[in-house]
Amino acid sequence: xxxxxxxxxxxxxxxxxxxxxxxxxxxxxxxxxxxxxxxxxxxxxxxxxxxxxxxxxxxxxxxxxxxxxxxxxxxxxxxxxxxxxxxxxxxxxxxxxxxxxxxxxxxxxxxxxxxxxxxxxxxxxxxxxxxxxxxxxxxxxxxxxxxxxxxxxxxxxxxxxxxxxxxxxxxxxxxxxxxxxxxxxxxxxxxxxxxxxxxxxxxxxxxxxxxxxxxxxxxxxxxxxxxxxxxxxxxxxxxxxxxxxxxxxxxxxxxxxxxxxxxxxxxxxxxxxxxxxxxxxxxxxxxxxxxxxxxxxxxxx
Amino acid sequence: xxxxxxxxxxxxxxxxxxxxxxxxxxxxxxxxxxxxxxxxxxxxxxxxxxxxxxxxxxxxxxxxxxxxxxxxxxxxxxxxxxxxxxxxxxxxxxxxxxxxxxxxxxxxxxxxxxxxxxxxxxxxxxxxxxxxxxxxxxxxxxxxxxxxxxxxxxxxxxxxxxxxxxxxxxxxxxxxxxxxxxxxxxxxxxxxxxxxxxxxxxxxxxxxxxxxxxxxxxxxxxxxxxxxxxxxxxxxxxxxxxxxxxxxxxxxx
Ligand SMILES: Cc1cc2nc3c(=O)[nH]c(=O)nc-3n(C[C@H](O)[C@H](O)[C@H](O)COP(=O)(O)OP(=O)(O)OC[C@H]3O[C@@H](n4cnc5c(N)ncnc54)[C@H](O)[C@@H]3O)c2cc1C
Ligand SMILES: Nc1ncnc2c1ncn2[C@@H]1O[C@H](COP(=O)(O)O)[C@@H](O)[C@H]1O
Numbered sequence: 001x002x003x004x005x006x007x008x009x010x011x012x013x014x015x016x017x018x019x020x021x022x023x024x025x026x027x028x029x030x031x032x033x034x035x036x037x038x039x040x041x042x043x044x045x046x047x048x049x050x051x052x053x054x055x056x057x058x059x060x061x062x063x064x065x066x067x068x069x070x071x072x073x074x075x076x077x078x079x080x081x082x083x084x085x086x087x088x089x090x091x092x093x094x095x096x097x098x099x100x101x102x103x104x105x106x107x108x109x110x111x112x113x114x115x116x117x118x119x120x121x122x123x124x125x126x127x128x129x130x131x132x133x134x135x136x137x138x139x140x141x142x143x144x145x146x147x148x149x150x151x152x153x154x155x156x157x158x159x160x161x162x163x164x165x166x167x168x169x170x171x172x173x174x175x176x177x178x179x180x181x182x183x184x185x186x187x188x189x190x191x192x193x194x195x196x197x198x199x200x201x202x203x204x205x206x207x208x209x210x211x212x213x214x215x216x217x218x219x220x221x222x223x224x225x226x227x228x229x230x231x232x233x234x235x236x237x238x239x240x241x242x243x244x245x246x247x248x249x250x251x252x253x254x255x256x257x258x259x260x261x262x263x264x265x266x267x268x269x270x271x272x273x274x275x276x277x278x279x280x281x282x283x284x285x286x287x288x289x290x291x292x293x294x295x296x297x298x299x300x301x
Numbered sequence: 302x303x304x305x306x307x308x309x310x311x312x313x314x315x316x317x318x319x320x321x322x323x324x325x326x327x328x329x330x331x332x333x334x335x336x337x338x339x340x341x342x343x344x345x346x347x348x349x350x351x352x353x354x355x356x357x358x359x360x361x362x363x364x365x366x367x368x369x370x371x372x373x374x375x376x377x378x379x380x381x382x383x384x385x386x387x388x389x390x391x392x393x394x395x396x397x398x399x400x401x402x403x404x405x406x407x408x409x410x411x412x413x414x415x416x417x418x419x420x421x422x423x424x425x426x427x428x429x430x431x432x433x434x435x436x437x438x439x440x441x442x443x444x445x446x447x448x449x450x451x452x453x454x455x456x457x458x459x460x461x462x463x464x465x466x467x468x469x470x471x472x473x474x475x476x477x478x479x480x481x482x483x484x485x486x487x488x489x490x491x492x493x494x495x496x497x498x499x500x501x502x503x504x505x506x507x508x509x510x511x512x513x514x515x516x517x518x519x520x521x522x523x524x525x526x527x528x529x530x531x532x533x534x535x536x537x538x539x540x541x542x543x544x545x546x547x548x549x550x551x552x553x554x
Contacts, residue, residue: 053467055443076445076460079421079428083444086429087436092396092514095421095428110520113426118318118327119520126513132428162441163471171464183551207551215338218482225447225482226461231423232338232481240549250316262527263545269531272316278527279545283535291536295543296552 001026003067005058005081006042008033011073013140015133019071020143022102028065028152030058035149037142043152050156053077054164059084061154067128069107074132086130094124096134107131115231116254136237136258176210178227183209184238184259186229187217188252190245190266190285194222199289200244206296212236214246230255244285248273265289302356302451305413306347307402307431308340308375310368311424317521324518326392327424336371338481339419345486346449346479347417348379354451356414357381361405363398365390369502376497377489383500386507394512395425399433401507406438408505415456418478420445435476442476443469447483 004019006012008031016038019025027035027042030050035042045061058081062070070085072078074096086093098119100109107124112134124131171177178184185204187197197211204211212229213222229236231251237258244265246252253276256262264277265285274280281288312332319328336344347358360375362368363386372383386401393401406413416438418431428444435442448459448466451473458469458477471477489497532541546552 076462080432080444083429083432084436087399087433090396092394092512093427093429094514096426113519114314114318114424115426116522117314119522121517121520123515123517124513125515163443163469165467166470167468168462169466169468175464177464207546215481219485221485228482240546240551250314250318261549263542264529274529275524275526277529279530279532279542281532281534281538281542283533283538287536288538288542291539292542295539296546299543299552 001065001067002069003028003062003065003071004039005030005062005070005072005078006033006035007031007073007075007077009073009075010140011075011078011133011135013038014135014138015071015073015078017141018097018100018133018138019069021100022069022071025071028062029149036147037144039147040145042147042149044149046151046153047156049161052165054161055080056084056163057154057156057160059088060156060160061152063088064154069129070131072132074134078132082130082132089128091126091128091130092124094122094131097131098134098137100131114254115251116257117231117250135235176204176208178210178212178229178234178236181210181236181238183207183240183242184212184229184236184256185209185242185244186212186214186246186256187223187244188214188246189216191217191222192245192286196286197222199293202293203242203289203296206293207240209238214249214252243273243277244289246273247271248276302351302354302414303359303411304347304351304356304415304417305359305361305406306340306343306375306380306417307361307434308336308344308371308419309362309422309424310334310364310371311336311422320519320521324520325516326519334367334370335423336374337419337421337423339421339423339479341486342481342483343417343419343479344375344378344380345484347415348487349484350415350449350451359384359409359413361402362386363393363401363507364388372502373497374489376500377493378487379493381500382503384503384505386505388507388509392425392516393509394514395427395429395433396512397510399430399437400510402430403434403437405505405507406434412474414474415451416440416474416476418476420478420480431476431478438476440474440476441471442478443471444478446477446479449477449479449483
């Protein structure tokens with residue numbers, strides 16, 4: 001059986017789409033995401049004690065089905081659950097795969113290292129084969145197949161609930177989420193100070209977007225780390241990323257690869273990020289960003 | 302409280318990564334070495350926990366003899382002792398790394414109460430060594446943590462999720478993998494550097510083992526060089542920028 005773990009996030013639908021290349025896929029669905037049109041058979045996990053996320057319980061549900069191939073989204077939970085599956089049975093786990101094909105008994109795969117700034121071609125043998133799919137490696141696309149959904153209740157004991165979510169803190173109302181924002185206004189060292197971000201905030205607000213930043217600005221305490229874009233921060237996929245005073249180090253670029261378009265504001269025409277941009281304004285962001293804000297206001301935005 | 306922290310020596314890559322001619326490794330001839338930002342934060346968190354709750358700290362690494370540089374750096378920040386699992390420098394799989402680390406931890410005269418890891422290593426990005434060590438040692442484990450509190454033998458861990466937070470509770474001893482943002486790491490002091498220089502490193506010869514995930518070669522991904530349209534230099538470009546917003550449907554016509 002080829003099993004795909006499905007959580008309540010869009011990356012799970014990408015993973016489902018990816019998994020179909022191995023053959024007929026069954027979805028193991030945690031939560032209430034709709035997988036209609038993606039797979040012929042979906043099992044919705046139903047368990048009295050699984051009202052909240054519990055990594056080893058999820059891993060046990062996967063193991064109980066004795067799959068030959070397991071695909072999961074390359075998210076915090078996808079990586080965590082598959083690492084537990086892998087550790088339990090002593091099998092390897094290939095994380096952040098972007099391409100794979102079956103070659104007799106083996107899988108030939110390409111996976112991301114260094115957050116995606118380097119790729120590794122590898123060969124995975126043995127059973128089961130475990131892999132996570134890197135976010136935004138492919139688009140989610142239903143195949144149009146008719147999906148039957150059934151309930152599945154794994155056999156779980158106390159030992160599977162040693163670690164679980166005890167409570168949650170919801171985001172403050174109205175906070176724009178970086179990873180799903182349509183527009184991200186990013187600031188780097190060039191912004192110069194914590195206060196310098198006020199005008200970036202304003203621009204983001206006018207465009208209905210979120211503010212992000214480089215590691216330099218989170219390390220300097222100008223922005224909280226949750227705003228960081230890059231290898232050790234968030235992966236963004238907006239329609240437009242506006243990068244202000246960001247040089248475009250490889251570790252930053254891997255975080256904004258999912259952006260459809262990039263507009264750069266930088267005083268250095270040779271900054272690496274300019275070569276990745278669709279549009280650039282060369283000059284001092286402290287003059288340019290306020291001018292853009294003023295122009296938007298003039299246009300009644 | 303005895304806290305252990307695991308770090309990995311990785312090259313400090315610049316704006317472009319260059320490979321060796323056989324495509325098996327990064328060409329490090331011109332590069333310095335470091336550890337992942339996540340692991341710097343794990344080291345800092347170990348120090349803060351030991352400062353708050355009392356106890357000792359140990360840093361462990363599996364790598365070549367040169368990885369003693371990363372151990373010394375952690376000791377310069379304040380970690381008390383260090384263990385080097387010395388290899389010939391080749392890449393070890395996540396399974397082999399975890400097995401060797403777990404064995405070294407077991408061999409310690411006193412067991413660890415808390416083991417901290419990075420969420421993922423900067424180079425391999427395998428997202429699993431911490432979880433594997435937890436299983437081998439039979440400890441509870443949680444990953445991707447950006448906040449730790451310890452009270453009365455229980456650990457509360459915070460993970461960012463959907464813009465909010467998921468809060469886990471674990472009994473100690475436990476394994477926690479952390480992400481950058483949990484703290485801002487301190488700099489090493491001069492006294493710290495002097496002390497680190499003098500502190501001996503415990504050395505272990507770990508046993509390698511094969512993995513069913515075999516690297517064939519590394520590939521530098523093709524760069525998406527875009528065609529850049531320069532909209533102007535300075536504030537007078539604002540009109541053209543807004544025209545782009547309009548074209549993308551981000552603002553009304
Ligand atoms: C393992 C690892 C992981 C990392 N993870 C991340 C990550 O997740 N995210 C991340 O961002 N970085 C990450 N980094 C750090 C990364 O290598 C860079 O150091 C960082 O991205 C640089 O930030 P920056 O562009 O803000 O600063 P700089 O590189 O200093 O660039 C500043 C830019 O601002 C421009 N500028 C200055 N003043 C002005 C002005 N007035 N107007 C217009 N332009 C101006 C300059 O021309 C320059 O291009 C990581 C590094 C490592 C080793
Ligand atoms: N060779 C190593 N030596 C010590 N710790 C390691 C090593 N490899 C990985 N780790 C630890 O395990 C974490 C996750 O690594 P990985 O699973 O390879 O992404 C890292 O952030 C380190 O804390």
